[in-house]
Amino acid sequence: MITGMDRLVAAINGEKSDRIPVFCNLLDQGAAELGIDSLEEYYANGEHVAEAQLRMREKYGHDNVWSLFYVGKEAELLGCEKIIFSKSGPPNVEDFVIKSYDDIVNLEIPDDISTHPGFEENLKCLKILKREVGGKYPICAYITAGMTLPAILMGMDKWLELLLMGPADIRDLLLEKCSDFFRKEIKAFRDNGADVCVYSNPFGSTDFVSLKQFEALSMPWMKRDIEPGGVGGLVYYCGSSRFNKVIDRVIEELGIGVFYLSPKDDIAEAKKIINGRGLTCGVINDIKLVSWSREEIRAEVKRMCDAGMPGGKFLFGTLVMPYDIPEQNIRTMLEAAYEYGSY
Amino acid sequence: MQREIIGKYNEAVFDTDRDRALEVINTAIDHGITPEEIVFDVIIPAMESMMESISKDFDANLAQHFMAAQIASEVTEAMIARFKTPPESLGTIVIGTSVGDMHTLGKRIVSGCLRSMMVNVVDLGVNVKPELFVDKAVEVGSPVIAISSMMMHTATSENGCKRVRELLRERGLEDKIKIVVGGAPYRWDNELYKTVGADAWAENGITAGEVIKKIVMEARS
Numbered sequence: 001m002i003t004g005m006d007r008l009v010a011a012i013n014g015e016k017s018d019r020i021p022v023f024c025n026l027l028d029q030g031a032a033e034l035g036i037d038s039l040e041e042y043y044a045n046g047e048h049v050a051e052a053q054l055r056m057r058e059k060y061g062h063d064n065v066w067s068l069f070y071v072g073k074e075a076e077l078l079g080c081e082k083i084i085f086s087k088s089g090p091p092n093v094e095d096f097v098i099k100s101y102d103d104i105v106n107l108e109i110p111d112d113i114s115t116h117p118g119f120e121e122n123l124k125c126l127k128i129l130k131r132e133v134g135g136k137y138p139i140c141a142y143i144t145a146g147m148t149l150p151a152i153l154m155g156m157d158k159w160l161e162l163l164l165m166g167p168a169d170i171r172d173l174l175l176e177k178c179s180d181f182f183r184k185e186i187k188a189f190r191d192n193g194a195d196v197c198v199y200s201n202p203f204g205s206t207d208f209v210s211l212k213q214f215e216a217l218s219m220p221w222m223k224r225d226i227e228p229g230g231v232g233g234l235v236y237y238c239g240s241s242r243f244n245k246v247i248d249r250v251i252e253e254l255g256i257g258v259f260y261l262s263p264k265d266d267i268a269e270a271k272k273i274i275n276g277r278g279l280t281c282g283v284i285n286d287i288k289l290v291s292w293s294r295e296e297i298r299a300e301v302k303r304m305c306d307a308g309m310p311g312g313k314f315l316f317g318t319l320v321m322p323y324d325i326p327e328q329n330i331r332t333m334l335e336a337a338y339e340y341g342s343y
Numbered sequence: 344m345q346r347e348i349i350g351k352y353n354e355a356v357f358d359t360d361r362d363r364a365l366e367v368i369n370t371a372i373d374h375g376i377t378p379e380e381i382v383f384d385v386i387i388p389a390m391e392s393m394m395e396s397i398s399k400d401f402d403a404n405l406a407q408h409f410m411a412a413q414i415a416s417e418v419t420e421a422m423i424a425r426f427k428t429p430p431e432s433l434g435t436i437v438i439g440t441s442v443g444d445m446h447t448l449g450k451r452i453v454s455g456c457l458r459s460m461m462v463n464v465v466d467l468g469v470n471v472k473p474e475l476f477v478d479k480a481v482e483v484g485s486p487v488i489a490i491s492s493m494m495m496h497t498a499t500s501e502n503g504c505k506r507v508r509e510l511l512r513e514r515g516l517e518d519k520i521k522i523v524v525g526g527a528p529y530r531w532d533n534e535l536y537k538t539v540g541a542d543a544w545a546e547n548g549i550t551a552g553e554v555i556k557k558i559v560m561e562a563r564s
Contacts, residue, residue: 084443084470089496092445156448160409164359208405210359240527263531287495287531291538322495 004063004137005195012257012279014312020305020341021315023140023281024062024334026053027070028090028323033059040085043069046124053125054132060334065133067126067194068142075152077110077118078181088323098154101167104174107153109181113188123192130193141194143186145201146179147221148239153178163217175221182225190229198235198260199226204250205241205262214246219253231256235281238262240319247273260317267307271314281317282308284333289325294332301336309341316341348376349389356393357403359410361417368418378422382430382461386422390415390459394553398546408549409448412455419459432463434559437479438489439467441503446493449526452548453489453555460552462559473506480520486562487555489523490541498528499539508540521558525551 002018010017030052031042042048046069053065072083072093082095098104110116114123129139144152150159162171186197202208203218226234236243236250237260243250244265250256257278261270263285271280282304289297301316308314316337321330348371355363368381376385393411397403423430436457438450447469454464465483467475476488488507492498499505504524511517524541525548536544543558545551 084445086443086496086500088500089443089494092443092494094445156446157409157451160406160448161413164406164410165361165413206402206404210404210406213359213406240531285531287528287535290495291532291534324495324499 046121415459456552
């Protein structure tokens, strides 16, 4: 039987499997899958998250599982004590760790994240996933880049204020600490079984910063983030922002070999830029999956496969699937991806 | 002279160079341009030209949006403090993020744009209940309730824009108060604003300023 890992490895090597790999990022849906009403209760236990990932992969047949709970969990590892939960969507950081520049000076990065109490449930989840599907289906982890992490520690507007208007020494101190945190976090995920590490950095996109700022700020800090552990299994992702304009630089300077595009990036153009040097992931606009008809979903998946499959080294993916997407639309999207993504 | 100052000022803003933008303004002041002229003949036209560029698919980035609003708001505030007589406001609007949403950036950019164009902004903060939006809009006589939502579930929540629409209907205020929404989900689904019961939406903070100012001006006429 061909597994998701077989498909992914074939795609990386530019070979054909039965079909392209299909990554579907179902996170909050896990609570309903287990019949748990509250997302807070669901995410409180790594066993829940792992069990739901396994069940949803079996149910829909896609090729990956996630150890991601919610993005705010990274802030919890750094001292955030208040997360606001909702009934039907991802939680938010309610209380920012950094309220003043003094908090930056005092911010402490844990030595070993694997032993941090906040990582306990992630570890539980990873161990179960590794035991159940390790080597068969890629286990994905999500890690926020050092340059983007401050946004969840102090709020995006305060971070932009510091980033763009200084003081530069405080900005650099925070970036250094966040980069240190990234290095430790990715190591913890890799050491405990993650195969694919999604490197999330909207500041690596020209939707966020100019090319000049990308070169001067984003690139040096990205280099620092990934230098110790290397780029194995690393996926370049800019949180749904476009990054076709920087792909060439990212390949040359960082050596990253997997690109998880924005739904607004031109897939064919991205493939042309990547030019066989890496894997391209076409990403569907999954907000529209809430309201699209069956025909619209199939047409969009076909369009994406037609644009991405020529020349191989292509996979199909989603962003963070909104909770409101009807189950039949999830099925329609995946069945279309399996059909149009077949070789 | 005015065109030259606007050109240099906008160039600095597009480079997200606050210091250079402030230098342009200070040099203009040194050359005898009055604070009133800075606001009405430089900042407002500069902001309007930026809005026009961006709404015509100008390839601006978030850092530029943020800095444009930030600098314009900052300069306007400093200049107003030096006005001979306080300027007349075009009107007041209320803004906030919907229930469950703690994101602040979008409304900060919108607020900065509006303040630089002489529109007062009452910022209700984050995680704002629908009743507060409506009560405050009535209290300050706002023709616009601006609701920012960065997540799909906070945009479509029954306690978000949908409930604000219901309250306006129940209280017979729909002719007097318009709802403008913005945030990531609306950029990914351009029809979503209708689903949640808003009157209008904007692609980004800068164009939101333009949309809201237009409604404020219509309400004045």
